[in-house]
Amino acid sequence: VSFVVKRGERVAVVGPVGCGKTTLLRMLAGLLPPTEGRLLVNGEPWASWNTRALLDRIGYVPQESTLFSDSVRANVGFGRSDDEAWIERCLAISQMEDDVDRMPEGLDTDIGRKGTLVSGGQKQRIAIARALAGKPDLLLLDDCTASLDARNEDRFWAELGRETPDTTVFIVSHRLATIRRADQIVVLDEGRVVGLGTHDELAGTNETYREFLQTEARRAHLGPGVR
Numbered sequence: 312v313s314f315v316v317k318r319g320e321r322v323a324v325v326g327p328v329g330c331g332k333t334t335l336l337r338m339l340a341g342l343l344p345p346t347e348g349r350l351l352v353n354g355e356p357w358a359s360w361n362t363r364a365l366l367d368r369i370g371y372v373p374q375e376s377t378l379f380s381d382s383v384r385a386n387v388g389f390g391r392s393d394d395e396a397w398i399e400r401c402l403a404i405s406q407m408e409d410d411v412d413r414m415p416e417g418l419d420t421d422i423g424r425k426g427t428l429v430s431g432g433q434k435q436r437i438a439i440a441r442a443l444a445g446k447p448d449l450l451l452l453d454d455c456t457a458s459l460d461a462r463n464e465d466r467f468w469a470e471l472g473r474e475t476p477d478t479t480v481f482i483v484s485h486r487l488a489t490i491r492r493a494d495q496i497v498v499l500d501e502g503r504v505v506g507l508g509t510h511d512e513l514a515g516t517n518e519t520y521r522e523f524l525q526t527e528a529r530r531a532h533l534g535p536g537v538r
Contacts, residue, residue, distance in 0.1 A: 312348075312504050314497055318448075321480045323493035325523055330499040332483045333374065336451045339481060340371040370442030371451045378426035378434055383411055384418040386426075386437055391444035398444060404470040405439040406463040432458035446475070452482045456489060468492060485527050498523070
């Protein structure tokens with residue numbers, strides 16, 4: 312696995328199930344150190360950086376996010392921010408603002424143990440807001456924007472671009488509209504990079520990417536929840 316990402320780029324990571332997409336994001340988040348090779352940040356090995364300072368600059372939203380038995384405010388600001396205006400702004404970017412407005416106590420509404428009092432989509436959007444609350448330089452989204460419908464996802468990317476234009480974003484997604492927004496796409500297969508480029512470039516030249524598109528088109532035809 313070898314590729315270079317510039318500041319502010321949006322990078323989509325795609326490939327067959329089990330090809331290493333989540334593993335790659337966990338390595339970029341500092342949760343899984345490489346057993347071979349090196350992960351370089353601005354040309355310097357990860358180990359040469361102050362780990363705490365580096366992690367403070369990363370926002371990571373896994374496929375299954377952990378929420379706490381506490382308020383929306385506490386879950387978003389946890390370890391990131393106590394600025395109410397910024398917490399509200401992060402919820403607006405993640406398209407959770409209207410949902411919070413409808414909750415009985417707004418930001419101070421308790422969401423239950425592990426978020427059992429909110430829907431799965433709301434959990435993911437609260438987790439996205441939490442990741443944004445730290446104003447990260449690197450934002451890692453592991454197949455979590457599927458909780459947004461097409462209209463809200465359009466608004467999410469527009470708001471994110473306006474608020475954090477210099478944030479580098481990695482997104483694992485199966486949604487073609489999401490993937491096409493990327494400045495570059497990394498195609499993985501069996502733990503290796505087998506393609507780099509834009510959607511148009513890869514659709515015309517990369518067999519693994521074409522197979523991925525065909526598989527996702529069939530799943531979209533069968534309906535949501537098919538994997």
